[in-house]
Amino acid sequence: MADLVCNELNMTFTNPQTGDAVEALKNINFNLSKGELLSVLGPSGCGKTTLLNLLAGFLNPTSGEASLGGKHIDGPGVERGMVFQQGALFEWLTVSKNVDYGLRMKKTDAATRKELVEKWLDIVGLQGFGDTPTYQLSGGMQQRVALARCLVNDPDVILMDEPLGALDALTREKMQSLVLELWKETGKTIMIITHSVEEALLLGERLFVMAPRPGRIHKEYRLPFAERGLSESLRDIKQDSHFGEVREEILTMIWNMEEEIMGRA
Amino acid sequence: MLDWLSDNRALIAAALIILILVTFIISIVIGKRQTRLRAKDEVFGDPQRTRGGWYWALCGVCSILLIWFYFSWGVGRAYFPQAANEMCQIAKLDEAVSPIAASLPISSRYFKSTLLVARNSDQLVRLQSTLPQDAFTEAEQTELNELIDQTRQLIVNSSNPENLNQEAQAQLLDLSAQINELSAELRGGYDNFTPTEEALAQPKWGVTTTEIPILPTTSKGMLFDQVAASAESIASSFVKVRNKIPANDTLIADIKERISVLKEANEAGSFDERTAETRNAYVKSVDRIFKRLDDGLIFPAESLGVVNTAMTDLESAKQEARGSLGIIDAIFFPGAGVVKSKTQCTEQGSARWLPKPTDVVATFGQLANPDVEGGGGYRGFPLLWWKWLPVADVVGFLTPDWIADVWPGEYARHAADGTIEPNTKDKILAFAQGETDLGSIPMLDGHIWDSLFRVLVALFLGIVLGVPLGLFMGVSKFFKSFFDPLIELYRPVPPLAWAPLILTIFGIKDDGKIFLLFMVAFAIMVISARTGASGTQLSKIRAAHSLGSTDRQIMWNVIFPNALPEILTGIRIAIGVCWGTLVAAEMLAGTTGVGFIENIARTVSDYELIWVTILIMGILGLLFDLMMRWVIDKTIPWRGKG
Ligand SMILES: Nc1ncnc2c1ncn2[C@@H]1O[C@H](COP(=O)(O)OP(=O)(O)OP(=O)(O)O)[C@@H](O)[C@H]1O
Ligand SMILES: [Mg+2]
Numbered sequence: 001m002a003d004l005v006c007n008e009l010n011m012t013f014t015n016p017q018t019g020d021a022v023e024a025l026k027n028i029n030f031n032l033s034k035g036e037l038l039s040v041l042g043p044s045g046c047g048k049t050t051l052l053n054l055l056a057g058f059l060n061p062t063s064g065e066a067s068l069g070g071k072h073i074d075g076p077g078v079e080r081g082m083v084f085q086q087g088a089l090f091e092w093l094t095v096s097k098n099v100d101y102g103l104r105m106k107k108t109d110a111a112t113r114k115e116l117v118e119k120w121l122d123i124v125g126l127q128g129f130g131d132t133p134t135y136q137l138s139g140g141m142q143q144r145v146a147l148a149r150c151l152v153n154d155p156d157v158i159l160m161d162e163p164l165g166a167l168d169a170l171t172r173e174k175m176q177s178l179v180l181e182l183w184k185e186t187g188k189t190i191m192i193i194t195h196s197v198e199e200a201l202l203l204g205e206r207l208f209v210m211a212p213r214p215g216r217i218h219k220e221y222r223l224p225f226a227e228r229g230l231s232e233s234l235r236d237i238k239q240d241s242h243f244g245e246v247r248e249e250i251l252t253m254i255w256n257m258e259e260e261i262m263g264r265a
Numbered sequence: 266m267l268d269w270l271s272d273n274r275a276l277i278a279a280a281l282i283i284l285i286l287v288t289f290i291i292s293i294v295i296g297k298r299q300t301r302l303r304a305k306d307e308v309f310g311d312p313q314r315t316r317g318g319w320y321w322a323l324c325g326v327c328s329i330l331l332i333w334f335y336f337s338w339g340v341g342r343a344y345f346p347q348a349a350n351e352m353c354q355i356a357k358l359d360e361a362v363s364p365i366a367a368s369l370p371i372s373s374r375y376f377k378s379t380l381l382v383a384r385n386s387d388q389l390v391r392l393q394s395t396l397p398q399d400a401f402t403e404a405e406q407t408e409l410n411e412l413i414d415q416t417r418q419l420i421v422n423s424s425n426p427e428n429l430n431q432e433a434q435a436q437l438l439d440l441s442a443q444i445n446e447l448s449a450e451l452r453g454g455y456d457n458f459t460p461t462e463e464a465l466a467q468p469k470w471g472v473t474t475t476e477i478p479i480l481p482t483t484s485k486g487m488l489f490d491q492v493a494a495s496a497e498s499i500a501s502s503f504v505k506v507r508n509k510i511p512a513n514d515t516l517i518a519d520i521k522e523r524i525s526v527l528k529e530a531n532e533a534g535s536f537d538e539r540t541a542e543t544r545n546a547y548v549k550s551v552d553r554i555f556k557r558l559d560d561g562l563i564f565p566a567e568s569l570g571v572v573n574t575a576m577t578d579l580e581s582a583k584q585e586a587r588g589s590l591g592i593i594d595a596i597f598f599p600g601a602g603v604v605k606s607k608t609q610c611t612e613q614g615s616a617r618w619l620p621k622p623t624d625v626v627a628t629f630g631q632l633a634n635p636d637v638e639g640g641g642g643y644r645g646f647p648l649l650w651w652k653w654l655p656v657a658d659v660v661g662f663l664t665p666d667w668i669a670d671v672w673p674g675e676y677a678r679h680a681a682d683g684t685i686e687p688n689t690k691d692k693i694l695a696f697a698q699g700e701t702d703l704g705s706i707p708m709l710d711g712h713i714w715d716s717l718f719r720v721l722v723a724l725f726l727g728i729v730l731g732v733p734l735g736l737f738m739g740v741s742k743f744f745k746s747f748f749d750p751l752i753e754l755y756r757p758v759p760p761l762a763w764a765p766l767i768l769t770i771f772g773i774k775d776d777g778k779i780f781l782l783f784m785v786a787f788a789i790m791v792i793s794a795r796t797g798a799s800g801t802q803l804s805k806i807r808a809a810h811s812l813g814s815t816d817r818q819i820m821w822n823v824i825f826p827n828a829l830p831e832i833l834t835g836i837r838i839a840i841g842v843c844w845g846t847l848v849a850a851e852m853l854a855g856t857t858g859v860g861f862i863e864n865i866a867r868t869v870s871d872y873e874l875i876w877v878t879i880l881i882m883g884i885l886g887l888l889f890d891l892m893m894r895w896v897i898d899k900t901i902p903w904r905g906k907g
Contacts, residue, residue, distance in 0.1 A: 056807070056811060057810075058807055058810070075810075076807065076810035076811050077811070077813070078811070078812065078813035080811060081811060081812075082807060082808060082811040084804045084807075084808060086804065088802065088804035088805045088807070088808040090805065090809075090822075090823065090826070091903040092826040092827075092829070092901070092903050093826075101809070101812050101814075101822070102812035102813050105812060105813050105814045105815070105818050105822075106813060133902065133903060135903050146808075149808075149812065150811075150812075153812060153813065
């Protein structure tokens with residue numbers, strides 16, 4: 001029932017100085033069922049972040065409509081959790097205060113808060129760090145806190161904008177496993193934006209490749225790797241020949257798009 | 266105990282200076298050794314190199330103290346406590362002979378007579394060349410020229426040794442002999458002099474406001490004092506000597522006659538206004554020069570030779586008798602030494618405006634003494650102390666009187682038997698006016714507290730009103746656009762430029778100063794809170810939105826903590842600026858506060874007090890800043906780590 005639906009979504013930015021219009025998104029249509037894992041890939045400037053901001057309710061579309069579970073999206077809401085590239089943690093709070101932020105805003109009672117915080121810290125692997133100030137954590141740990149902070153609110157959809165972009169390769173791989181694990185365990189709808197083709201393949205049951213100018217969904221894939229990632233090691237999957245083929249195909253596709261942009265510019 | 270310390274400040278200083286000197290040398294030795302030890306494992310340019318180094322801090326403090334002691338004559342007084350008194354006696358002699366020295370090429374380059382001749386001759390030449398030809402007739406012009414030539418002849422006659430007045434010559438010889446006697450007396454030594462009881466009973470150097478005791482307290486000083494007394498009478502005879510020469514008598518009579526004829530002609534004749542004026546002015550100038558020459562103040566140069574020789578000899582006798590004091594003066598008393606004016610001897614040079622460290626401490630001690638009746642505090646008010654503050658005063662200040670006015674009912678009226686029975690409304694009025702007895706609480710008191718209180722209240726108001734406004738200005742278009750012009754218009758005006766206006770409107774009491782400081786603090790707090798608020802990362806605000814916060818919750822839970830580092834920095838700046846403004850405002854008006862003390866000290870040139878207030882302000886400012894740094898470290902450890 002909790003379907004994330006985009007219907008003829010258009011977004012045009014107008015430069016207030018020059019009056020130039022940028023078609024950031026054009027005719028976006030898709031339907032994401034509950035529990036689906038979607039990754040979005042595309043060259044820089046193709047409107048990925050814009051799409052996510054529309055779904056999160058930070059922006060209003062120029063035309064068209066987005067809805068979640070039949071409810072029109074208008075402004076940010078707790079049912080759509082966000083994870084940003086750079087934690088966007090509240091550095092003046094400790095880890096547990098960050099995690100239970102949403103609960104405190106809802107005025108949940110202290111005992112429940114404590115219980116939930118412990119549960120989620122445990123799940124993201126940060127047990128015992130509750131009283132640490134967030135600025136003392138490493139980048140990977142900070143992203144775990146951001147995940148926990150989002151999940152503790154029990155959102156229907158989790159929207160992530162390059163959540164692992166700033167992490168080193170090893171931490172990144174661990175975090176990819178964590179995302180898959182969370183997906184499996186919570187059964188949440190997850191939409192994840194990434195720059196890395198491999199990550200998109202691994203973390204996408206469905207995968208949109210977007211094209212720029214105007215921003216649109218160029219091609220859609222349905223992939224088996226996320227499902228496999230739940231049981232197999234991610235590194236083995238990456239060695240898989242099918243994985244390699246798709247990766248090459250997408251890379252060529254994006255490469256051509258970039259080339260086109262360059263040529264036009 | 267304190268009196269003993271105060272009386273023996275020279276002795277204490279002597280010990281202190283040695284201690285400081287030793288510390289200074291030791292710190293340099295340690296510093297050198299440490300530098301050599303670490304030379305290898307530190308790279309030039311590494312900020313870690315600046316860590317530590319307490320020995321250099323010590324060295325710096327010691328050198329400042331040593332420089333202070335030296336230039337304030339603190340060193341001189343510590344080791345030569347009698348020097349100033351002796352220098353004072355010598356200064357007395359200098360003062361006594363100054364009239365004689367002034368007319369000889371001793372304190373100036375020329376004989377006074379030479380200068381007189383030069384000046385009057387010049388003026389006569391100028392007068393002759395500017396004779397107004399249209400104002401005088403031909404005959405008068407000739408007459409005037411002759412008159413001027415005659416006047417010049419007076420100078421010529423007076424300068425001639427052959428014409429020297431015999432009586433004057435005798436007097437000059439006699440005075441020279443007397444001066445020579447003084448020299449002999451100075452050379453005769455001072456062994457058989459003993460200072461009087463009265464002199465010995467004087468307060469020591471620097472203990473009272475008169476600084477240097479004036480009566481001689483040493484036998485050397487006695488000698489100079491005595492010689493100075495004799496010199497005074499010689500000098501007064503000297504200035505009376507006149508060279509009135511017979512050769513000039515007829516000339517003078519003739520000139521007088523001619524001038525009076527001219528004057529009469531001026532008065533009798535009917536000239537137009539301008540001509541009359543020119544004529545009068547010219548004749549008057551001639552008359553003025555003539556009168557100057559008529560005084561007999563011009564002596565032939567040779568006639569003064571004997572006095573000059575005697576005086577030169579007296580000067581060298583003085584130097585001999587002064588002995589080692591001359592060297593001590595040159596080394597330990599930088600500046601013009603001690604000078605005697607009419608009633609007292611004063612320190613001249615850097616010591617005049619730079620009080621000795623020990624004296625500053627003593628003055629501070631006197632100010633800090635809370636016993637106001639016993640001479641402590643300043644102007645009947647302690648520096649920093651406490652008192653019982655009636656609670657009713659505070660309540661009365663905080664409760665407005667109109668509360669009683671709007672209370673239902675009427676105020677009591679006097680009854681038929683002349684008594685008044687207060688009702689509830691009266692009691693509320695009494696309460697609002699602070700007349701109800703509510704007991705007392707201990708409260709700080711004194712000049713420093715008054716200054717602090719003004720700053721703290723203004724700062725509190727500035728923070729309480731400025732921070733919320735600044736935060737809203739950081740996030741709301743209405744607040745930003747509405748208040749920006751108002752604040753940006755008044756903020757750039759230096760606070761002291763507002764002072765005259767604000768002190769007029771709010772009065773010279775605390776209200777005016779607090780409002781002035783509030784204006785300063787408010788602008789700073791608004792701007793820093795606004796900068797902090799508008800610097801909040803968008804992703805944090807979006808995250809907070811997605812986590813289900815209301816706008817108010819975001820304001821309080823995200824924007825405010827995010828702006829906190831800026832706000833605290835703002836407070837730190839505001840304290841500094843308020844403190845600076847306050848002192849200046851207190852100098853403009855008021856009857857208490859540190860700035861007030863300095864202002865009074867300034868008007869009476871009490872340099873010790875001025876320095877004490879400067880030190881108090883510096884130390885308090887430093888304490889404020891240290892406190893704020895500590896608060897910043899404790900409250901916002903995340904600063905710059907987001
Ligand atoms: N606030 C805005 N005002 C004007 N133009 C905008 C605005 N935000 C985005 N754009 C334009 O919309 C287009 C899409 O931007 P968007 O940030 O969604 O790209 P993206 O796919 O997230 O890129 P990247 O991978 O680099 O993050 C770009 O051409 C950008 O210039
Ligand atoms: Mg983006």
